[in-house]
Amino acid sequence: MDSTKENNNDKDGLLLRMGLNDNKAGMDGLDKEKINKIIMEATKGSRFYENELKKEKQVNQRIENMMQQKSQITTQRLWKAQLQVDKLAMELEQSRNLHCTIIHIDMDAFYAAVEMRDNPELRDKPIAVGSMSMLSTSNYHARRFGVRAAMPGFIAKRLCPQLTIVSPNFDKYREVSKEVMEILADYDPNFMAVSLDEAYLNITKYLEERQNWPEDKRRYFVNRGNTTENEKSEAVISKAPGLNEAAVSISPLLFEDSPPQLQQQEPEIPSQAHFEEQRDPQVLQNSVIFGTSAEEVVKEIRFRIEQKTSLTASAGIAPNTMLAKVCSDKNKPNGQYQIPPNREAVMDFIKDLPIRKVPGIGKVTEKMLKALGIITCSDLYQKRALLSLLFSETSWHSFLHISLGLGSTQMERDGERKSMSIERTFSEISKAEELYSLCQELCSDLAQDLQKEGLKGKTVTIKLKNVNFEVKTRASTVAAVVSTAEEIFAIAKELLKVEIDADYPRPLRLRLMGVRISGFSNEEDRKHGQRSIISFLKAGSHVLDPVGSVVDKNDQDQVMKPPETSHKESFFTKKRSEMSWNHQDNFKCEPETKQSFQVSQPPSLSKEEMKENLETENTDDCQVITCPICFKEQGRICLEALNRHVDECLSRTLVDCDPKTVAVPQSQSFCSEVNLDLKTHKTTDSLLIDFVPSVSVDVFSKGKSMEDLNTRAGDEQSPKQYSSLWSKSSLDEYFYQNSSQENEGYDAKSSGGQTTLQTSFPRDETLVCPVCNLQQKTSDLMLFNSHVDICLNKGLIQELKKDKVNPVMNCPAENSKSTGSSGKIQKTVNVTAKTKRPGLMTQNSTSKKIKPNNSKYTIDSFFK
């Protein structure tokens, strides 16, 4: 069923929840209507169904609350939020790392594929692996009938009576998985296995080395043995000892345990298409040489996997894990997809990507966002300010990451696990003794698992699901870590007892029990540095050191900056960002240097860059800096002095600032547009859009001069210039595109890479600060942006301080009290969103306590 109309329909929502209604399944076996009908019939009236309905109502309620909250958002808040969000966006943009090649490998219908491989009778049949009560995988044939993972087998059977359900054989899957992982290790010994059939690799380093490899080192021999299933099975299970002679002679490390069979013809080796011409006609027939590009490497990996296991894999290549994961899904099964490592390509890919495709965004989030009109990642970007007000910080941060196409480049080893658990479903148990002994069993199983990883934890949680599918968890934390079955059970037993007693004399009628342990001892170490952005985005603020390992930026900052000087950071951070933009641009033009470019330590530094670098490393160093307020170069001024200077400049402009003295035609300043709408005090989205362009240009045009922008608007660029100046920022493009859709006021359009800008943005060479309305003495966009940022912050403070209408914003200050700001702008000229704000109130969509005064969006928290 079309997922676009699932919103207010319980039935559809339920089906969606059951994972059957996604538009992800292309099914010719049965049409969607039919599938949904069958599922409904099979499920309706069951306790399960009732519970699903209940859960769905909760989600709907949540959405309702969110909408309610949304309706109360004032334009000022939205506006402030926009500033904050865009500040972060700018920083994120600046720290964007495109220098990693991450790949995500995903075996196609893994369990099912293994079973089919090993049992010829299963081929060409719809099959699923699992049991009558639950399936873990289905093959593509079965998927056409709507049979999917996480579906109970009995329902699957109704959808597809011919379905063969094979019980899982995990040992075998593990074995096959191991074979695959062994191949992967050749490319990244540090790769991260997500599950038996999925892994991430960072092949950045490998790729570099490979550039110099002779062909022979990249040559693989085609094992044409389309072995019979049994042989294959044997080959897999009992590592065939025979080696391919040719392979040995040329590349001893390869195919060390390939099946020796060389028989008939392979029906369709996908990689065959990429055979390269060989000089040696002898080898031509059965060897293949892969190139040195990432794409070729991945083809090689998939080729090797198929050769070794007779199974196919899909893969994604991208600059970060989040994108790689999405990519691997794109040409599934048995395909691959690459996002080239440049911003434009990333943005282009992200542009129309439905948010649901993004790992971490599940059904619920999708539904909530859909309620806000957000379907694609562009929508996500457009509504970023709103999202920052409606969602928790973690959430909107992750949304922002997603909409900018950012993600982790780090391979997190799974040693970082935070909890371990075990749970089991059974037919109803209600006798206390049975429950206890079951619990004990679980505890000892868990203890075993713990032992395997040598973990000990302090928190024990039990999970109970009653026959109505209602889930309860109860946790208890003890002083010292525990790990043995007895210790865990002692705690779990108590928890269970409380629950049993609570319902007495009615029995607990359970269908599932689980035990979890968390609070591992090593978790202590990294207490504050914990970021909770979903793991895919986790390293968004990570930079690579020259060796390719990851340095946490936060830690870095902490190390590099004494705490007492950290309050001065923001301005310089910004400066640094701007410079980095230039770096990025440079690297864009010089692919050669790209590879070796490392954010934290650029190999070749210009003088300018040097300065910036020193600055980041030592706040006491004196630098040549241009003041973003008066735009006078400050020479080699030390930070203290510069801050003083900026402060002075600021207080001066505060006095000087008289909009009337500056003749700025309304049409030339976007600010006038904002004014117009702010006056109306609309709280609609369109209002948001009104001022988005201003900030967006600000944020996303770093490194481009205003002349560039204007020229761009006026067209007639050589294509080359065009691409380096503008089109790299395709976010801009759909930004304009979208704003034109939603707001007539902005006559902007984008077609075929041509973006015409006809906003009220100044069209001449003059830059007019939209906040203070003063003509600026610079045409350097970076400097200009700094100025605007500072003005914005200044304006907010002013506004609050005087509690009167700000001439620029032309709207009353929000009733938040300014507690902290003295007359003089503090050293915290710019507040960077990166800065941790410990005391902030968190928000949730159901929160009742969104009081303007203690909201995290009050100016105080802004400037904390």
Place this chain on the structure above:
DNA sequence: GCAGATACT
């Protein structure tokens, strides 16, 4: 720290 919610396979 706890309980419930969400996501992924």
Place this chain on the structure above:
DNA sequence: AAGCAGTATCTGC
């Protein structure tokens, strides 16, 4: 004949 999982993490108090 009836029947819908297991694991980890995140979120909001």
